[in-house]
Structure formats: C-alpha cells, structure tokens
Amino acid sequence: MSEEQLYGQRRRSRAGRGFSWVLALIVALVGLSFFIPTNYYVTRPGSAIELGPMIDVEGGKKDETGAFMLTTVRMGEANLAWYVYANLSPDAELMPKELVVSKGEDNEDFVRREQAVMDNSQKIAEAVAFRLAGYEVKVEKEGVWVMGTLDGLPAKKVLKIGDIITAVDGVRTAEAKDLLQALASKKAGDQVEITYTRDGQEAKTVVTLVPLPESKSVGIGVRPDNKQQIFIPKKVTIASQGIGGPSAGLMMALEILDQLDTAKDLTKGYKIAGTGTISLDGTVGRIGGINHKVIAADKAGAEIFFAPQDTPDATSNYQEALATAKRIGTSMQIVPVKNVADAIAYLDGRKPKSS
Template sequence: MNEDQLYRQTRRSRGARGFSWVLALIVIVAGLSFFIPTNYYVTRPGSAIALGPMIDVEGGKKDETGAFMLTTVRMGEANLAWYVYANMSPDAELMPKELVVSKGEDNEDFVRREQAVMDNSQKIAEAVAFRLAGYDVKIEKEGVWVMGTIEGLPAKKVLKIGDVITAVDGVRTAEAKDLLQALASKKAGDQVEITYTRDGQEGKTMVTLEPLPESKSVGIGVRPDNKQEIVIPKKVTIASQGIGGPSAGLMMTLEILDQLDVAKDLTKGYKIAGTGTISLDGTVGRIGGINHKVIAADKAGAEIFFAPEDTLDATSNYQEALATAKRIGTSMQIVPIKTVKDAIAYLDGQKPKSS
C-alpha cells in the first residue's frame, strides 16, 4: 500500500469513527429527551368506544343494529420528545400545565377530579334519558362537591377532590351557597367542624379559617360545586373503564334512552359518534379537544358525528369539527347539536341503513 492509499484509508476510517460518534450522540440525546420534563401536557386523538357493552339498563333492550360511541382524547405530561412531536404534528396539541392541573395539585388530584366529573355526567345522563322516556326522576341536593383545593389553605391538608361537604358545625350544607352562608359571619382564626363523605364513608375534621386569596372573606380553601342525588326508577350500570371528564354526557344519554325505548332502534343501523356535556334540561355543552375526537371517530368507522353548536361563529365546537373533518377528508357527517332533542330529531329523520 503506497502513501496516498494509506492516507485515503486513514481519512475514511476517521470519517467512519466520526459518523459513529455523531450517531451515538444523536441516540443518546433522543433517549434523554424522554426523561426531560416540560411545563406542558400533550393531547392527541384517543379512541371511539361503543357504549352498548358499557351500559346496562334494568329491563332495557340491546338490539341496536348500529352503535352509539363515546370519543376520547389521549392526554399526558409532555416530555421533551413529545414537545417536539406536538410542534411538528397537526394531530397533537400542547396545553400549559396550569390549564390542566391547578397550583399545588398532582396527577392524582387531576384523576380524582376527572372521575368525579364523569360520575356526575353519568347521573345527569340517566336523569335526562329517563325523563325523555316518560319516567319520573327525583333530584335531591346532596352537599357541596369539592372540585379543587387551594394551595396553602386548610382544606388542602384534610379534604380531597371528590369529597362532599354535608355540614358545617352540624348545620347541613345542601349546596355551595349554604357553605358560603355558614362561613360568612366567621373571622380568621375561627375553627369550624366540617362533616364530609368520601367514597361513601362519613368523616369529620376541624379546620381553622384563613383569609382567601384576592378576597376580604375567610374560608377553608375549596373550589365548590353542587352535588345532587339523582333517583331513577330502574338500575343503570355504567362501566366507564376509567374514562374521566364530562364530555360523554350526550352519547351516554342517547344509549340509555335507546335501551329504554324498546319500540325502536335509535341508531337505525348507523355507527354514531359524538361528544358534548349534558345538563339536566337536555342542553349539550362545549368540550375540549373535539378535533382529536373527530379523528378518533373517523378511524373507528363512524358515519355520523354529533358536535355541540355552542356558539354561532367560527369558534364553536361544530365549526372546529367541520374544519378537522375537511382536513382529514372524512366522509363522516358532522351534525350540529344544541340539545339532546336535536340529536333525536336528526336520527328520527334518517332512513334505516340497508344491510
């Protein structure tokens, strides 16, 4: 081997070693990116799940030729890798952490809140469906629902998200205004006895009132909501499989109603997905991540998608859903819904799907 050949071989050898080092560095950095946290959560398309196998109504029927499906969004804390991916993909979004979990909360708090909201959504769906089917429904005020606790205030140490405050110093608190009234005459440093239920068990605790942030009032530091006991004439079992949040309200209402109405099949053979909260008066409300839910429904083969028409401008859930449907080129029909009766009327107007 002459000197020139030796020189060229040496250069190739050094180049190969240099490339190997660069490749190894890239692999190491990529691996570390999965362990580097960011201050964001990432959301992306979840799944569309048939509600028939999840919901059982006592004395109801399950002879749907189609299916009602709830839709989900996948959400998790974004490490550096997910952060980069979300900035490159049209099917992933980043949300600042403070919009998902409040200051001082952790993932366990978030999960408890989402599950509590889902439980309430299920009960309201049952009430709306039974009323539409002609049954009497009783609604009783149960107490003050703890939907969050404020960092640095006494409730943070003794109460959990999902607890229900039923009394202050032995005086019943049927709803949030009763809690406010019970504390209105108190001052900082006063002690009160809080009676609450957690997972069906009653508990009591003494707390010392403190000034509330950005307020002249004192309190215990909870974000309250009203908890209602909804009594229906038949048993309904919903296996929500750990799914949280309120957005399945509309679709659960339709599935329960379909099982109650033994005279007809609301689905008429179609695969029907959708989303939207449900109120006791049947109003369908806005939800987050509808673009991800449209994608999930399309992948599951849905033919109809109900979307809340919460406003009449371009910011409505319905318009967001339309834009996503156009972007992905789906043939799925996007249907605007303001109330559950709108969804029923639309289905009543469809011809049964031929098999």
C-alpha cells in the same frame, strides 16, 4: 497500494468513525429526551368506544345494527420528546401543567377529580334519558362536591377531591351557594365545623377561615360543585373504568335512551360518535380536545359526529370539529347540538341505513 490510495482509505475510515460518533450522539440525545420532563401535558387523539357493551339498562334492548360511541383524548405528561413532537404535529397539543393539575395537586388528585365528574355525568345522563323516555325521575340535592383544594389553604389538609360537604356549623349545605352563604358573614380567623362524607362515611372537622386569593371574602379553599342523588326506576350499570371526565354525558344519554325505547332503533343502523357534557335539563356543553375526538371517531369508522354548538360563532366546539373534519378529509357528518333533543331530532329525521 499507493500512498494516495492509503491516504484516501484512512480519510474514509476517519470519516466513517466520525459519522458513527455523530449517529451515536444523536441516538443518545433522542433516548435522553424521553427522560427530560417539561412543564406541559400533551394531548392527542384517543379512541372511539362503543357504548353498547359498556352500558346495561335493566329490561332494555341493545341494537345490533348501529352503535353510539363515546370519544376520548389521550393525555399525559410531556417529556422533551413529546414536547418536540407536539410542536411538529397538527394532531398533538401542549397544555401548561397548571391548567391540568392545580398547584399542590398530584396525579392522584387529578384522577380522583376526573373519576368524580365522570360519575356525576353518568347519573345526569341516566336522569335525562329516563325523563325523555317518559319515566319519573327524582333528584335530591346531596351537598357540595369538592372538585379541588387550593394549595396552602385550610381545606388542603383535611379534605380530598370527591368529598361531599353536607353542613357548616350544623347548617345543611345542599349546594354550593349554601356553602358560600354560610361563610359570607364570617371573618378571617373564625373557626367553623365542616361536616362531610368520604366514600360513604360521615366525618367532621374544624377549620380556621382565611382570606381567599384574589378575593375580598374568606373561606376554606375548595373548588365546589353541586352533588345530587338521582333516583331512577330501573337499574343502569355503566362499566367505564379508566375513563374520566364529563364529556361522555351526551353519548351515554343517547345509548341509555336507545336501550329504554324497545320500540325503535335510535341509531338507524349508523355508527354515531360524539361528545359533550350534559345538564339535567338536557343542555349539551362545551368540552376540550374536540379536534382529537373527531380524528378518533373517523379512525373508528363513525359516520355521524355530534358536536356541542356552545356558542353562535366560530369559537364553538362545532366549528372546531368542522375545521378538523375538513383538514383530515373525512366523510363523517358533523352535526351541531345544543340539547339532547337536537341529537334525537336529527336521528329521527334520518332514513335507516340500507344494508
């Protein structure tokens, strides 16, 4: 071998070793990125789940031709790798951690809150569906639902997400406005006795009122919501383990109504997905991550997607859903709804799907 050939071989060998070191370094950095936390959560398309197998209404019937589906968003803490991915992909979004988990809360608090609002959404969906089917539904105000506790304030030490405040100094607090009224005449340093229930057990605690952040009033530091007891004439079982949040309310109401109405098939044979919170009057409300839900529904083969028409302009959930549908090129029909009745009217106007 000539000197030039030997030199060329050594040069290629050094270049090969250099490339191997660079490749090893890249692999190491990529691997390390999965262990470097960020101050963000990442959201991306979840799944579309048929509600028929999940919901059972006593004496009801289930369709075999079509299906109602709830849609989900996949969410998790973003490490550096997910942070980079979310900045490159149109199908992933970053959310500041403080918008997901309040200061002082942990993931357990987040899960408890999401499960609590899912439970409430289920009960409201049942009430709406039974009323639409012509049944009498009784609603009793149960108390003030603790949906969060503020870091550094008195409630943080004694109350948990999901607790229900039923009285202040022995005076019943049937809803959130009653709690505010009970504390309105108090001042910082005053002590009040809070009666609450946790997992069905009543308890009492005494807390000292403090000034609330960014407010002239005093309080205990909770994020309140209204909790009501709903009585329906038939048993409804909903197996939603692992699914949290309020956004399945619309679709659960439609599935329950479909099972109650044994005379017709509300689905008309279509695969129908959608999303939206629900109120006792049937109003459908705005949700987050609707772009991810449209993608999940499309992947599951849905033909119709109900989206909340929460505002009359381009910022509505409906317009967001339309934009995503156009971007991914789906043939799925995006339908705006302001009330459960809108969804029912749309389906009543459809011809049954031909087999």
